[in-house]
Amino acid sequence: MSAFTTINCLPIEIFIEIFIKIDGYSLLKCREVCKKWKEAIDNTDILWQEVCRKEFKKSSRIAKKKSGDILSWYHVYRNLKLWSNVSSYEKTVREFYKFNLHDPSHVLGINYGVLPLKDAKGTVFYDMTDLKYIPVALPEKNYLKISNNDHATVIQVKFGIYVQRTLKDPNYITEYYFKADKYVLNGDLLLFYNNKDVYKCNLLQKELTPHLILHCNYDIKEIQYYDAHIYLFTDCGRILNLESNNSVTEKTIKCPAEWIVHIKNINAFDDKNFICYSRTLFKIETDDYQHLYLDFPPITALFFYIDIVLIGLRNGSVLVYRLTSQKKAMKPVFETLAELPDGKFPVQLDVCERRTGPMIVAATFFELYMIDVKFFPCETTVKNSFTNNKLNMYQRLRRLKERLQ
Numbered sequence: 224m225s226a227f228t229t230i231n232c233l234p235i236e237i238f239i240e241i242f243i244k245i246d247g248y249s250l251l252k253c254r255e256v257c258k259k260w261k262e263a264i265d266n267t268d269i270l271w272q273e274v275c276r277k278e279f280k281k282s283s284r285i286a287k288k289k290s291g292d293i294l295s296w297y298h299v300y301r302n303l304k305l306w307s308n309v310s311s312y313e314k315t316v317r318e319f320y321k322f323n324l325h326d327p328s329h330v331l332g333i334n335y336g337v338l339p340l341k342d343a344k345g346t347v348f349y350d351m352t353d354l355k356y357i358p359v360a361l362p363e364k365n366y367l368k369i370s371n372n373d374h375a376t377v378i379q380v381k382f383g384i385y386v387q388r389t390l391k392d393p394n395y396i397t398e399y400y401f402k403a404d405k406y407v408l409n410g411d412l413l414l415f416y417n418n419k420d421v422y423k424c425n426l427l428q429k430e431l432t433p434h435l436i437l438h439c440n441y442d443i444k445e446i447q448y449y450d451a452h453i454y455l456f457t458d459c460g461r462i463l464n465l466e467s468n469n470s471v472t473e474k475t476i477k478c479p480a481e482w483i484v485h486i487k488n489i490n491a492f493d494d495k496n497f498i499c500y501s502r503t504l505f506k507i508e509t510d511d512y513q514h515l516y517l518d519f520p521p522i523t524a525l526f527f528y529i530d531i532v533l534i535g536l537r538n539g540s541v542l543v544y545r546l547t548s549q550k551k552a553m554k555p556v557f558e559t560l561a562e563l564p565d566g567k568f569p570v571q572l573d574v575c576e577r578r579t580g581p582m583i584v585a586a587t588f589f590e591l592y593m594i595d596v597k598f599f600p601c602e603t604t605v606k607n608s609f610t611n612n613k614l615n616m617y618q619r620l621r622r623l624k625e626r627l628q
């Protein structure tokens with residue numbers, strides 16, 4: 224018996240145990256060995272989740288959160304691998320939506336494969352898999368953020384958040400409203416702050432009771448959650464790290480003090496991976512790189528993939544800023560990904576990975592452009608993207624609609 228057939232006789236659990244230890248490149252090569260291996264590897268998404276964790280720890284989490292359960296970890300891995308060379312692929316730029324209102328925040332953030340848009344009529348939703356309209360429009364247009372996951376849908380309004388849960392037990396209450404300035408939804412955990420008080424709730428418990436976990440001494444600008452740590456970004460440029468044992472550590476964003484007050488935008492993952500920008504100021508810190516530019520080309524929009532940043536400029540270009548290509552304190556190095564037509568410029572940028580490659584969503588004051596990058600033009604589209612999770616989400620949105628009307 225050859226070594227090859229011996230491996231083929233192994234039970235699937237052992238097969239996985241062997242393959243989970245190898246890197247993504249070798250895993251891709253192993254797929255090509257024979258049909259049986261290809262099937263076994265492709266059907267074992269945990270292998271791809273593991274290589275994503277090893278090679279694209281943070282960006283793969285961002286990608287997965289945005290695309291939801293429709294995109295497998297295998298496709299996430301394949302796409303992120305090609306992002307290192309994104310400008311060499313065929314792409315199309317097309318106008319997807321025309322808004323009636325001039326607004327710098329039409330897009331409420333792609334999340335779980337769903338794109339929420341604010342228009343004069345209210346908030347409408349599109350499925351990022353096929354860009355089809357989802358018939359669960361909400362009457363209001365003044366929502367600030369909408370998030371979905373397997374457990375809940377959360378909508379932020381000016382003074383609070385509406386929560387709709389999907390639970391196995393019909394006796395549990397599903398609807399809640401809390402006073403809150405900002406929130407973050409992560410798995411079965413909902414975190415939010417109201418003024419300087421930070422709260423935590425477990426979405427699986429019978430009563431959704433918020434527990435006060437911290438009274439912050441500073442005004443808070445942003446909240447993030449990663450690896451069981453809560454990060455608070457304050458107006459005065461501090462980052463508080465709240466651990467699961469409730470101990471708090473504090474650090475300051477290294478930036479000239481006179482610039483701190485100008486910081487309008489913080490895009491953050493944790494206290495090591497964040498960006499601050501405000502017109503021509505651009506400060507980025509990640510695990511491996513730190514850059515600060517005080518005279519950056521005026522930024523109008525930004526998307527942060529940790530080691531790759533998409534930047535929208537006033538002149539209509541969407542640029543790729545790759546951290547590995549930059550030398551500290553030197554002029555920034557860009558590649559142009561796309562240019563918007565007719566003097567339009569992006570005021571918001573978002574990205575959703577799809578089987579064919581990334582779909583970049585660029586909103587201007589009046590239009591929404593889709594920049595479709597074809598990494599895998601021959602990839603077939605998903606036939607039935609209507610999963611149970613999506614059905615739950617649609618039901619929650621319908622209930623929210625009834626409640627908000």
Ligand SMILES: *[C@@H]1O[C@H](CO)[C@@H](O)[C@H](O)[C@H]1NC(C)=O
Nearest residue numbers: 305307308309310311312313
């Ligand atoms: C980028 O892609 C082009 C065309 O596919 C290829 O010729 C080039 O070698 C790639 N560069 C890198 C750094 O992978």
Ligand SMILES: *[C@@H]1O[C@H](CO)[C@@H](O)[C@H](O)[C@H]1NC(C)=O
Nearest residue numbers: 465466467468469470471472
């Ligand atoms: C909390 O945990 C961190 C490490 O996880 C440790 O350094 C710190 O001392 C702990 N604080 C308390 C109050 O136990």
Ligand SMILES: *[C@@H]1O[C@H](CO)[C@@H](O)[C@H](O)[C@H]1NC(C)=O
Nearest residue numbers: 520536538539540557559562
């Ligand atoms: C916009 O500005 C950037 C940075 O200065 C430059 O790289 C890009 O080519 C410009 N785009 C257009 C359309 O002029």
